[in-house]
Amino acid sequence: MPDTQLEQNIPYAIRAYSPEQLTDALRKMFLIRKFEEGAEDSYTRGLIHGTMHLSIGQEASAVGSCMSLTDEDKITSTHRGHGHCVAKNADLGKMFAEFFGKETGYCKGRGGSMHIADPAKGNLGANGIVGGGLPIAVGAALSAKRLGTGAVTICFFGDGANNEGAFHESLNIASVWKLPVVFVCENNKYGMSTSTERSTAVRNIADRAVAYSMPGRTVDGNDFSAVTEAVDAAVARARRGEGPSLIENLTYRWRGHSKSDRNRYRTKEEISDWMGRDPIVSMSRLLVDHGILTNDGVAALETEAEQVIKDAIEFAAASPYPKVEEVTRDVYTVQEAAE
Amino acid sequence: MNAHTPTALRELSYAEAIREAMDLAMAADDRVILMGEDIGVYGGAFQVTGDLVHKYGTDRVMDTPISELGGAGVAVGAALTGLRPIFEFQFSDFAALAMEQIVNQAAKVRYMLGGAVSVPLVMRFPSGSGTGAAAQHSQSLEAWLGHVPGLKVVQPSTPEDVKGMLLAALEDPDPVMIFEHKILYKMKGHVPEGYYTTPIGKAAIRRAGKDVSIVATSIMVHKALAAAEQLAGEGIDAEVIDLRTVRPMDHETVLASVRKTGRLVCVYEGVKTLGVGAEISAMVAESDAFDFLDAPIVRLGGAECPVPYNPELEKAVVPQTPDIVEAVKNVVKGRI
Structure with missing residues (x-):
């Protein structure tokens, strides 16, 4: 029998997941980081137009939250959603191709950064509307319950969405109908430029769970194991048919809100302080400390991620653009309705 | 059976x-x-x-x-x-x-x-x-x-x-x-028994006529039909088209009717400006059927105000059968 006292000193993630699963999680965190750095670089070089919302610094929240999900389980995501796509096993080449506006992209160039989805992997998509995904996630949970699939839906949203009516309506409906959905708030402290202190009447967003009779927990969103422990428990509760939960992952985006951000609302000290709490560094340390990876092994994962991104960008760059004459395709399923 | x-x-x-x-x-x-x-x-x-x-x-x-x-x-x-x-x-x-x-x-x-x-x-x-x-x-x-x-x-x-x-x-x-x-x-x-479908995107000709096309939606179809009966007593033969679908709109049924009658009156309850009748009118004006028009197109739609409570005021803000009769007479008799 294992020593219970000793077991409790081992972080949850190490106890709950195999070395292969944990290595894969760190690999995904590197992929997210490198994907977004690659996207930023491509933007700077004029290869990508429009805008983008980078989640660099939030990788533990995306990957940690999805650890106990299968392809049958659903997620809804946000405008800051690249990490969620990767966590849900998206194809990086198709993601980059979408960024480049190519026909080979996830949305065939029609959606761009804010609408990447991968229904086959259970990713119902990012969303350009703050709070837009919340009731949709509840609807997916209703389908799962009604159709008896056993699937759980994780609904990602940011702190900004917690003051939308859609947030409150969605949590209430999910609770009243006891639906298998986990609301994961990625609180990165700012809705664009407005801090949660200035926008939100409660101290912790998870406190709002009380109003909807569901468990609410606030965790260090940069601590992979803490995220996993909280979300896994909520997913398990949902799978048991006991209803929804609200998890708040406290985290930080290193970059601005979008490409237009001039960072006038936060200090350099605050940014550098959070950069000192890099979730990839702490996850790497966790795996090295527990003998799952060597430092060389970590470095190899990073190098591998860089190569995957390089290949993905090459695939995207070489892919064809959509045809202008097909611009109204897919407005309707049966196309004659498009007139 | x-x-x-x-x-x-x-x-x-x-x-x-x-x-x-x-x-x-x-x-x-x-x-x-x-x-x-x-x-x-x-x-x-x-x-x-x-x-x-x-x-x-x-x-x-x-x-x-x-x-x-x-x-x-x-x-x-x-x-x-x-x-x-x-x-x-x-x-x-x-x-x-x-x-x-x-x-x-x-x-x-x-x-x-x-x-x-x-x-x-x-x-x-x-x-x-x-x-x-x-x-x-x-x-x-x-x-x-x-x-x-x-x-x-x-x-x-x-x-x-x-x-x-x-x-x-x-x-x-x-x-x-x-x-x-x-x-x-x-x-x-x-209502027929059992399962059947009625196609989306197809208008229905509720009353065939040769003098004027009245394109109406929803409850206005019934008001248009009542108007057409009155007009028949005065020698005006109105065609009444029930649009049935706003999007995708059945252009061909409307255009064929206008080519035949040369006159178009649109009747709908929504606010007149930027309403369904505006789209029907523009669609006809952009088509070859425009050449068949013998009179300006007329729209009868909801008034440019919220719907009021008082019953007489409420009636006044949406087209009624006498409004349709009058509008059609004016169109047919070249009074506009």
């Missing part, structure tokens, strides 16, 4: 026809669920769902909280993931609370995702004036939604059509918005 000789055509009210369509669909397909405010034991504000909750239970006839945005979004999410929801707004006016999910999500998800998904969602909107419920419970908002690619918007005017178009909407893989005029709910008419 061949041995069956019905003594009379079966009649149902418009509301009963909707209920029969939902009942048939629910019996045939477990994925069909109803969602809305007070549609369970209450039976719906207009008694459209009636007693369906007793037949299918509260798991399939779901009373939502008074949460139009949340409820509509849940229906969108459910449609995306395998269910076939029919979402009832208690009044079409309340859809204003849910526009985000209808316009930004339901209408666009398929396109934004490059065709990877469909949203087989049906929404029902009790609409229109005539109930003394004033400005926030009497609007005709079909043009709002008709403006959004990705949606289909229908306005059935008869019990037979509303049953067939609701069943067609359920077969449709894309979101279909059904605007039901509240005054029609109690109107009776022939």
Whole structure:
């Protein structure tokens, strides 16, 4: 029998997941980081137009939250959603191709950064509307319950969405109908430029769970194991048919809100302080400390991620653009309705 | 069937026809669920769902909280993931609370995702004036939604059509918005038994005529038909077209009629400016049928004000049969 006292000193993630699963999680965190750095670089070089919302610094929240999900389980995501796509096993080449506006992209160039989805992997998509995904996630949970699939839906949203009516309506409906959905708030402290202190009447967003009779927990969103422990428990509760939960992952985006951000609302000290709490560094340390990876092994994962991104960008760059004459395709399923 | 000789055509009210369509669909397909405010034991504000909750239970006839945005979004999410929801707004006016999910999500998800998904969602909107419920419970908002690619918007005017178009909407893989005029709910008419569909996107010629084309929607079809009868007594032979679908609009039926009659009067209850009649008029003006016009196009639509409470004022803000008679006479006699 294992020593219970000793077991409790081992972080949850190490106890709950195999070395292969944990290595894969760190690999995904590197992929997210490198994907977004690659996207930023491509933007700077004029290869990508429009805008983008980078989640660099939030990788533990995306990957940690999805650890106990299968392809049958659903997620809804946000405008800051690249990490969620990767966590849900998206194809990086198709993601980059979408960024480049190519026909080979996830949305065939029609959606761009804010609408990447991968229904086959259970990713119902990012969303350009703050709070837009919340009731949709509840609807997916209703389908799962009604159709008896056993699937759980994780609904990602940011702190900004917690003051939308859609947030409150969605949590209430999910609770009243006891639906298998986990609301994961990625609180990165700012809705664009407005801090949660200035926008939100409660101290912790998870406190709002009380109003909807569901468990609410606030965790260090940069601590992979803490995220996993909280979300896994909520997913398990949902799978048991006991209803929804609200998890708040406290985290930080290193970059601005979008490409237009001039960072006038936060200090350099605050940014550098959070950069000192890099979730990839702490996850790497966790795996090295527990003998799952060597430092060389970590470095190899990073190098591998860089190569995957390089290949993905090459695939995207070489892919064809959509045809202008097909611009109204897919407005309707049966196309004659498009007139 | 061949041995069956019905003594009379079966009649149902418009509301009963909707209920029969939902009942048939629910019996045939477990994925069909109803969602809305007070549609369970209450039976719906207009008694459209009636007693369906007793037949299918509260798991399939779901009373939502008074949460139009949340409820509509849940229906969108459910449609995306395998269910076939029919979402009832208690009044079409309340859809204003849910526009985000209808316009930004339901209408666009398929396109934004490059065709990877469909949203087989049906929404029902009790609409229109005539109930003394004033400005926030009497609007005709079909043009709002008709403006959004990705949606289909229908306005059935008869019990037979509303049953067939609701069943067609359920077969449709894309979101279909059904605007039901509240005054029609109690109107009776022939409704065929069993399952049938009435095509979305096809207008119906309700009365053939040669002197003028009256293109009407929803309850205005009945007012136009009454006007046409009066006009016939005065020697004017009006053709009455029931548009039935706002998006996608049946251009060909309208154009063929205008080519024949050379005159066009559009009659609709929604506010006249930027309404359904504006689209019909522009569509005709842009076509070869323009060359057949012998008189300017006339639109009769809702007044440029909210719907008032006082019954006489309420009548005054939407086209009435005498208004149609007068407008047609002016068009035919070249008085405009």
